[in-house]
Amino acid sequence: MTTKASxxxxxxxxxxxxxxxxxxxxxxxxxxxxSYAEGKSGLVHAPTGTGKTYAVWTPTLLEWMSEQKGKAMTKRAPQLRVLWLTPLRALVEDTTRTLEELSEGLELPWTIQSRTGDTSGSVKAKQRKKYPSCLVTTPESLSLLLSYPETKEAFSDLRAVIVDEWHELLSSKRGTQTELCLARLRKWNPELKTWGLSATLGNLDTALSTLVGSHENSVLINGDLKKKFVVKTIIPKDMEKFPWAGHLGGKLVEEVAKQIEKAQTTLVFTNVRSQTEYWYHALVSVRPKWGDELGIHHGSLDRKDRTEVENRLRTGQIKAVVCTSSLDLGVDFSPVEQVIQIGGPKGVARLLQRAGRCGHQPGAISRVFCVPTQAMELVEYAAAREAMEARKIEQREPLRAPLDLLAQHLITLALGGGFSEKEALQEVRTAWSYRDLSEEEWSWTLDFVIRGGNTLRAYDQFKRVVVKNGIHCVESKIIGRFHRMSIGTITSDQAITVKFKTGKTLGTIEESFISRINPKSNFYFSGKLLRLERVRDLTAIVSIAKAGKGAIPVWGGGKSPLSSELSIAVREKLMQAKTGSCKEPEMKAIAPTLSIQDKNSTLPEQNQFLIEKTVTKEGVNWFLFPFAGRLANEGLAALVSYRMSKIIPMSLSVSFNDYGFHLCSNEDLDLSEKKWRELLNPEKLIDELLDCMNLSEMAKRQFREVARVAGLIFQGFPGAQKSARQVQASGGLFFDVFSKYDPENLLLTQSRREVLERQLEVERILSKLQEIKSQDLIINYPGRLTPFAFPLWAESLRTQVSTESWGDRVRKMAEELEQTN
Amino acid sequence: MVTPSQQMIEIQWQGEKLHLLAQKGLFWPEEKALFVADPHFGKAATFRKVGIPVPEHTTEDDCARLLQMLEQTQASRLVFLGDFLHARQGKTDPVRTLLFQWREACASVEIVLIRGNHDLKSGDPWAELSIKCHGEPFLIKHLNCRHHPSDKENTPFLAGHIHPGYSIKGMGRSSVRAACFWVRRESIILPAFGSFTGLKNIRPNPEDKIYLSNDQEIVEVGIPKLGPKF
Structure with missing residues (x-):
């Protein structure tokens, strides 16, 4: 027993x-x-590289040491005491080493081992026979362990679970999966302590509640040492010729190269993968001699190449790496002296996170150099710097009761020794995300795993989970095996693998991109100019191109919208600009532009909503500026154009960006303030969005993830048995058969909800419309395009409202296709 | 421009008049033959056996759609271009019952199956269905019937196997993806007939023709010239 003295x-x-x-x-x-010694759970938040690990690792060791009788410690390794969860497989090995360093330093007999999807089968089997004292693993691997009935016994002396990078997991299905696993572990041992490590967030209280679930004795610990950050912007000298949107930056490449030369090692962050390819190529063209000293890193590159770049970063053998958020997380690369951010940061937390990737030497300052790709980003930098200093950081919300994951978890529990309905419901509701799980949702999910849902009630062949004496369990070996193979929530992209003839894999690319490239044409990928030889099945065979130009691949998704917090900060900056009280170099640089905006139209104040109408040779243009981020602006654009075309049937083209949206038509429509108020009314928002956003296609795409998590589709996994091939079907196919034969299926509902929440940010649309209700509408007719309107005008992304039948839509699109080619 | 929706499109191919049907069958009036590829009967049942809940009724609907096409075309011969059965595990009692009922309803029709890769594994259909099974190719007049498309074939042929799908994009996020007939100079690849079968995107050449079908309607779509658009 622990005594004070010991x-x-x-x-x-x-x-x-x-x-x-x-x-x-x-x-x-x-x-x-x-706090740990008092039996509390908690969340420690601080920027990276400030000693969070030892804040929570040390007390778990102290706890064990103080339990030893007398002065002599046992030489035997204790059985499992600590589970260390981390979101990144790549972090597992480094974490294991860091933890070992302390336990060895204290001369403890603890064993510390890692376990992930990469761990070999024989090591895994050995671990299950004899667990190490501390197991470093991922949420998926923990969930998999819970599917074995013996785990309960093996975990009987488990004292603490540490969740690293909790902010990263929190608002994802992986976080929800962690919650469900923790609920199970707490049921086995109500005294179990849960500790999380997190970057600073706007809603730390929620982050803590989500982590500790039913464990009431918990504490939030602030480890923010107010590390010094310096945010500087590389301001283009020639502001007049400054391009408004697009691939810009061209002009700043030389400046960026010079900045890279000033430091030993630099991380160059871009916001999307295609920009990474673009900037890598641009830098190599101005500094050909850099060659191998310049690295590239993004999520579609082959894992081996990424690991190599990471290793060279760690040892300082590389000058700079052009990367995406693929390097936002992970081990600290101590040689990194500065960070360059290309394009707007889009969020305060993101800039803070990226800044924290450099300056790890004691007392060093984290320096970020920002490179604008369009003028308004200058305002974003100034706004983000202020918000960072004031720590006004975005919130991350946990998910609400995803049923696909609940279905998966229930089968895991059924496999791992079985469960009774009443107790399982109680247990699941102790997980924060499921605290309000309704009876209906619960019964539906349970029914889904037992009988396969409504349409299979009479089907005697379907026996995933069976009920015996009130205990739900899995009897079929094959069902158990298939389930274990598919535990997890990460859905891999359907993608084309890019390979050399020799067999070396470079990474993956989207089918929609490769289908536009002719064989024998060139494209940039993995920092190389490649020639496409042929595409067969899901593989593109390439060779190194001799010379010439190439296309830059595009990957769908991934473009984050301007966050609410940063959007508020941007509007404050604009206000300050109006009164001329800005001192920052960025704001000074953009001042002439903003004053043109104010002179020809308006720089809208907080209580004003700006609408501009301008006639150009293309037609009548309306520009609206909700400053709601690109996703919500897209939804708003679709909604307003849908409502306009109800007044007079007309065809509208639509574009949007983070600040506003643009509607263009051949028809003129005189819209009074009253009419605008109707167009911007929050009522019937969801119903009309469903009508106008082609939501069913979006939900169908989203269903791939839902179907994968709910165990309907199997992903390609190494060593997949042949028998698995007979049961491969796509998420879209499941969506179609469910929509037709089981339309009440709650997984369909979930998929639509995920589209509304994640892809359209419907909450943000709603709150924006409500805000507009109380704002003054400023309707201006500036006579020509204003600085705010111009980038929207130039924006080539367009959506279209369509209410036609399937056949009409297909014909119309086919006509469009022919016209654009 | 709104053209009335179509259930059938007539094409001239290799000197023959052929009907492409919205229900994913191809009818050859002169031979009174209806061609259907890849029904994959019993696929849903195979899934259920390993605990994946696929709703019922896909098989009933597929049988009904076949009968509807036979009725509509008055075909005297039905040719399956392979993959009649999905897997051995899918030969369950309910599937058998449904297929027997369907066969009774079209008892006068002669049925031929060109064995596909799935048929080779799952074995020939129940003898009571009286389906004549052949290896590929199987010649009718001057056209070969196959399951697998072949590069080396000198005779024009009809085939399945690929489950051709094609997607066309409108503006923004708007797009439609559907099963299609892929008509080339020397071959026609039929869409997969079964309701519970997936699609594989094809890369047609500009001289090919594509007809999208969703069981209710069939539409010809243009193929853009290949090449990057930037």
Whole structure:
């Protein structure tokens, strides 16, 4: 048993160890140690590289040391005491080493091992026979362990679960899966302590509640040491010729190269993968001699190549790496001295996170250099810097009761020793995301895993989960095997693998891109100019192109909208510009532009909603500026154009960006303020969005993830048995058969909800429309395109409202296709 | 421009008049033969056996659609271009019952199956269905019937196997993807007939013709010239 004296003894030993390494614990670390020793759970939030790991790892070791009788510690490794969860497989090995360093330093007999999808079968089997004292693993691997009945016994001395990078998991299905697993572990041991490590968030209280679930004794610990950040912008000298949108940056490549030359190692962040390819190529063309000293890193590149770049970063053998959010997380690369951000940061947290990727030397300052790709981004930088300093950071909301994941988890529980309905419901509701799970949702999901849902009631062949004496379990071996193979929530992209003839894999590319490239034409990928030889099945065979130009691949999705927090900060900056009170270099640079906007139209104040109408040779243009981020603006654009075409049937083309949207028509329509108010009314929002957004196609695409999580489709996994091939079907196919034969299926509802929430940000649309109700409408006729309107005008992304029948739509699109070619 | 929706499109191909039907069959009036590829009967049942809940009624609907086409065309011969059955595990009692009922309803029609890769594994259909099974190719007049399309074939042929799908994009996020007939100079690839079968995107050449079909309607779509648009 722990006594005060034995704990003090253990603590002294640890402090001596730290002292010998001339390392002084921070107050927040001591606070975490103390809280842990009191049996509390908690969340420690701080930027990366500030010692969060030892804040929570040390007390788990102290706990064990103080349980040892007398002074002599046992030499035997204790059985599983700590589970360490991390979202990134790539982090597992480094974490294991960091944890070992302390336990070995304290001369403890603890064993620390990792377990992920990459761990070999024989190691996994050994681990299940004899668990290490601390297991470093991922949420998916933990869930998989829960599917074995013996796990309960093996986990009987588990004291703590540590969840690393909790902010990253929190608002994803992986986070929800973690919650469900924790609910199970807490049911086995109500005293279990849960500790999370997180970057700073706008809703830390929710992050804490979600993490600790039913464990009431919990604490939030602030480890933010107010590390120094410097955000500077590379301002184009020639502002007049500054392009408004698009691939810009061309002019700034030389400046960026010069900035890279000033530091030992630089991370160059872009917002999307295609920009990474573009900038890599642009930098190589101005500094051909860099060659291998310049690396490229994004999520579609082959894992081996990415790992190599990471290793070279760690050892400082590389000058710069052009990357996407693929390097937002992960181990600290100590040689990195500065960060360059290309394009708008779109979120305060993101800029903070990226800034934190450099300056790890003690006392060093994190420096970010921002490179605008269009003028309004100058305002974003100034706004983000202020919000960062004030720590006005975005919130991340946990998901609400995803039923696909619940279905998966129930089968896991059924496999892992079985469950009774009443107890399982209670347990699931202790997970924050499911705290309000309705009876109906519960019964439907249970029915879905037992009988396969409504349409299969009479089907005697369907027996996924069977009920025996009130206990739900899985009897069929094959069902158990298939389930274990498909545990998890990560849905891999359907993609074309890019390979050399020799067999070396470069990465993956989207089919829609490759289908537009002719064989023998060139494209850039993985920082190389490649020639497409042929496409067979799902593989594109390429060779190195000798010379010439090439297309840059585009990947769908991934473009994050301007966050609400940053959008508010941007509007504040615009207000300051109006009164001339801005001092930042960025705001000074853009001042002439903003004053043209104010002179020809208006720089809208907080209580004003700006609408501009301009006639050009293309037609009548309406520009509206909700500043709601690109996703919500797209939804608003679709809604308003749909409502306009109800007044007079007309064809409207639509474009949008983070600040506003644009409607263009051949027909003129005189819209009074009253009419505009009707067009911007929040009533019937969802119904009309469903009508105008071609939502069913979007939901069908989203269903791929839902179907995968609910165990309807199997992903390609290594060593897949042949028998698995007979049961391959796509998410879209399931969507179609469910829509036709089982339209009440709640997974369809979930898929539509996910589209509304994630792809359209419907909450944001709603709150924006409500805000507009109380704002003054400013309707201007500036006579020509204003600085705000111009980028929308130039924006080539267009959506179209369509209410025609299937056949008409197909014919119309086919005509469009022919016209554009 | 709104043209009335069509259930059938007549084409001239290799000197023959052929009807492409919205229900994913191809009818050859002169031979009174109806061609259907890849019904994959019993696929849903195979899924259910391993615990994946696929709704019932896809098989009933497919049988009904076949009968409807036979009725409509008055075909005397029905040729399956392979993959009649999906897998051995799918030969369940309910599937058998449904197929027996269907066969009774079209008892006068002669049925031929060109064995596909799935048929080779699952075995020939129940003898009571009286379906004559052949290996590929199987010649009717001057056209070959196959399951697998072949590059080396000198005779024009009809085939299945690919489950051809094609998607066309409108503006923005708007797009439609559907099963299609892929008509080339020397071959026609039929869409997969079964309701519970997937699609594979094809890369047609500009001289090919594509007809999208969703069971209710059939539409010809243009094929853009290949090449990057930037």
């Amino acid at each position: 704990y003090q003894r253990a603590r002294k030993k640890a402090e001596q160890y730290f002292h010998d390494r001339s390392w002084k614990p921070f107050p927040f670390q001591k606070e975490a140690w103390k």
